[in-house]
Amino acid sequence: MTTPVLTRPPETTVPNPPKHHAPARPPRLRAQRALLTITIALIVIVQVYPLLWLFLTSFRTAADFTSGSPFALPSDYTLDNYSRAFATGNLWLNILNSFIVTAGASLLIVVAGMMAAYALQVLGFRFSGAVRSLFLLGIVVPVQIALVPLFIDYSQIGLLDTHLSMIIPLAAFSLPMAVYLFSSFYEYIPRELYEAASLDGAGPYRIFAQITFPLSTNTIITVVLVNSIFIWNDFIFANTFVLSDGLKTIPLGLQNYIGAMGNTDWTATFAAVCVTVTPLLLVFLVLNKAMIQGLESGATKG
Amino acid sequence: MAELAQTGLGAGRVGQRRRRSPAPSMLPRRSGLSVAIFLVPPLLLYGVAVLLPIVQSLFLSLFSWDGITDMTFVGLDNYAKMFARDDVFWTAFGNALGYLAICLVLQLGGALAVAALLTALPRARELVKTLYLLPAIISTVAIAFLFQRIYSLDPVGPLNQLLAWVGLDGAQTAWLSNVDTVLAAVSVPEGWRFTGLYMLIVYAALIAVPRELEEAARLDGASWWQTFWRIRFPYIRPVWITTTVMATTFALRGFDIPYLLTNGGPGQSSELLTTYMYKTAFVHTDYGYASAISVFIVVECLVAVGLIYLLLRRRDDS
Numbered sequence: 001m002t003t004p005v006l007t008r009p010p011e012t013t014v015p016n017p018p019k020h021h022a023p024a025r026p027p028r029l030r031a032q033r034a035l036l037t038i039t040i041a042l043i044v045i046v047q048v049y050p051l052l053w054l055f056l057t058s059f060r061t062a063a064d065f066t067s068g069s070p071f072a073l074p075s076d077y078t079l080d081n082y083s084r085a086f087a088t089g090n091l092w093l094n095i096l097n098s099f100i101v102t103a104g105a106s107l108l109i110v111v112a113g114m115m116a117a118y119a120l121q122v123l124g125f126r127f128s129g130a131v132r133s134l135f136l137l138g139i140v141v142p143v144q145i146a147l148v149p150l151f152i153d154y155s156q157i158g159l160l161d162t163h164l165s166m167i168i169p170l171a172a173f174s175l176p177m178a179v180y181l182f183s184s185f186y187e188y189i190p191r192e193l194y195e196a197a198s199l200d201g202a203g204p205y206r207i208f209a210q211i212t213f214p215l216s217t218n219t220i221i222t223v224v225l226v227n228s229i230f231i232w233n234d235f236i237f238a239n240t241f242v243l244s245d246g247l248k249t250i251p252l253g254l255q256n257y258i259g260a261m262g263n264t265d266w267t268a269t270f271a272a273v274c275v276t277v278t279p280l281l282l283v284f285l286v287l288n289k290a291m292i293q294g295l296e297s298g299a300t301k302g
Numbered sequence: 303m304a305e306l307a308q309t310g311l312g313a314g315r316v317g318q319r320r321r322r323s324p325a326p327s328m329l330p331r332r333s334g335l336s337v338a339i340f341l342v343p344p345l346l347l348y349g350v351a352v353l354l355p356i357v358q359s360l361f362l363s364l365f366s367w368d369g370i371t372d373m374t375f376v377g378l379d380n381y382a383k384m385f386a387r388d389d390v391f392w393t394a395f396g397n398a399l400g401y402l403a404i405c406l407v408l409q410l411g412g413a414l415a416v417a418a419l420l421t422a423l424p425r426a427r428e429l430v431k432t433l434y435l436l437p438a439i440i441s442t443v444a445i446a447f448l449f450q451r452i453y454s455l456d457p458v459g460p461l462n463q464l465l466a467w468v469g470l471d472g473a474q475t476a477w478l479s480n481v482d483t484v485l486a487a488v489s490v491p492e493g494w495r496f497t498g499l500y501m502l503i504v505y506a507a508l509i510a511v512p513r514e515l516e517e518a519a520r521l522d523g524a525s526w527w528q529t530f531w532r533i534r535f536p537y538i539r540p541v542w543i544t545t546t547v548m549a550t551t552f553a554l555r556g557f558d559i560p561y562l563l564t565n566g567g568p569g570q571s572s573e574l575l576t577t578y579m580y581k582t583a584f585v586h587t588d589y590g591y592a593s594a595i596s597v598f599i600v601v602e603c604l605v606a607v608g609l610i611y612l613l614l615r616r617r618d619d620s
Contacts, residue, residue: 033424036419036422036423037423039419040416040419040420040423040430043416043419044430044433044434047433047434047436047437047494047497047498048433048434048436048437049460050437050448050449050452050460050494051436051437051440051448053448053452053460054444054448057451065457066457067457069463070458070459070460070463071460071463071464108347112343112344112347112348113344115340115341115343115344116340116341116344116345118340119337119340119341119344120341121328122327122328122329123327123328123329123332123336123337123340124327124328125327125334125337125341131341131345134348134353135348138348138352139551140547140551140603140604140607141352141356141600141603142551142554142555142576142596142599142600142603143555144555144557144576144579144580144596144599145355145356145359145596145597145599145600146351146352146355146356147580147583147584147596148355148358148359148362148583148589148592148593148596149354149355149358149359149362149593150351150355151583151584152358152369152589153358168347168350168351169351169352171347171351172347172348172350172351172352173351173352175344175347175348175352176348179344186328189328191328194328194329194330195330198329198330198331203331203332203336204329204331204332204333204336204340205336205339207329208340229438229439232441233439233440233441233442235441235442235443235558235562236557236558240584250441250443251441251442251443251444252443254441254443254444254447255443255562258447266451269447270447273444273447273448276441276444277439277440277441277444280439281439284435284436284439285432288432288435289428292431292432292435292502295435295499295502295503296502296503296506
């Protein structure tokens with residue numbers, strides 16, 4: 001997609017060229033900089049345009065949507081789509097369900113992840129290497145393997161069609177990465193801290209509650225942020241295990257907008273999409289530094 | 303599982319006394335019981351929802367079962383059917399590889415190119431990173447809606463409109479119902495969605511390359527291109543391997559977008575192994591055969607990871 005551009009900026013890679021060099025070759029350098037900036041701007045526009053289009057379309061009138069050029073700005077801005085979106089579906093209920101599932105799974109991931117990492121990294125035991133690789137396996141295993149068995153198990157114990165039926169597999173499949181992140185952080189907690197606490201008579205439980213857990217705040221934020229994106233947007237588990245309307249999360253709720261009456265009310269659907277994207281988008285824009293850092297560290301360490 | 307943890311603990315204490323424990327404790331004093339208390343609950347959660355289903359799938363794949371009547375043991379017949387008698391399986395496998403290829407080009411190629419450009423951008427890097435990552439937070443259902451409209455021919459959607467503007471009217475098509483374009487059309491949204499994530503990771507790695515290395519190479523007369531491929535890229539190889547593993551396994555388990563956009567159609571032209579397995583299980587309720595396919599998907603992922611390490615490591619040695 002963008003590979004040809006790679007060859008363009010031959011010398012601009014030095015972001016801080018020595019100060020005295022700057023006036024020596026301004027025209028060429030400036031041209032290269034401009035070219036680079038334009039290239040990146042174009043790439044970003046292509047990347048973000050679909051979302052912008054989605055947003056603009058949610059304010060279009062239906063007539064404008066079917067007849068107008070897709071690239072033109074809306075001729076008329078309307079909020080009608082939003083009132084129709086709320087009238088057609090159970091948007092608030094869907095958002096509430098997504099909140100319950102995301103909060104429940106995040107809590108489970110954080111608690112279980114910290115406990116496992118504490119056992120593996122801080123307490124240590126003979127077969128910790130084997131247990132660690134057992135967890136690492138989960139990063140590679142695709143979720144599809146769990147669908148049929150869990151569906152059968154759930155239907156036998158009556159867990160089908162509950163919030164828990166989504167929370168359990170979502171938490172379990174995110175657990176390996178959380179265990180990994182927590183243990184690589186616990187590696188850096190200085191041993192002296194634990195030794196001092198031990199001298200004061202603290203056992204493993206008090207040390208966990210008073211030292212390890214309070215120090216984990218940043219990693220907790222990272223784990224929650226990164227996993228929330230995937231859990232909030234989960235489609236496959238919800239689609240497989242949930243049937244009743246009252247439990248539907250956002251991705252399932254959105255599906256109700258398609259073909260409800262033969263043909264789809266696209267502008268209302270896009271308005272519904274915009275509403276459901278908003279909570280995560282706001283969190284993302286407010287916390288994007290922490291989130292970006294989390295995603296970067298999650299992978300560069302993993 | 304508790305049993306496993308228990309035996310591990312007893313042995314761990316002995317190991318510590320000998321001071322040759324493979325994972326020494328960071329605490330001077332801790333009991334075996336405390337390890338169990340911390341380890342068993344997470345292992346239970348993981349075991350119930352990840353490990354047990356793997357075993358169950360292996361077991362179910364040896365049976366023929368529709369969920370209602372009695373299970374019949376069929377041995378390896380499900381696998382025999384899969385490899386020898388089922389054309390749809392092979393079509394789906396081929397499509398999955400095509401899907402993988404398109405995702406990898408967009409995600410890894412795109413990520414590397416944009417990350418490399420971004421390291422040279424004098425300002426607004428944070429803004430570019432944020433905007434570039436935006437698609438990753440949108441749900442797949444929303445993305446499927448969006449691309450259904452983008453690919454639309456009647457009314458003319460953005461893609462076909464763009465083609466008309468640049469004079470390629472002939473290339474206009476209903477991307478999702480054309481047998482020749484549908485696989486690419488369902489792969490591109492998946493590639494687009496996560497390219498920002500991989501770009502961030504590669505960018506973070508490129509930024510960490512020591513500047514002295516590059517400057518030394520530049521002083522020796524290396525071009526930007528040479529510096530990139532000889533100095534910076536080899537330096538980020540470990541991260542590149544991780545990124546490749548992530549992108550590959552994510553693409554091999556890709557399901558949502560093809561399922562929502564085309565449900566594998568028209569015909570089987572965008573059927574992936576994952577969508578085929580899903581339909582076998584939950585439309586045809588053939589749990590045995592579906593389990594065999596899902597076992598294959600896991601094996602496929604493990605083989606892919608093995609191959610990536612083998613290929614990228616080997617080149618490292620030479």
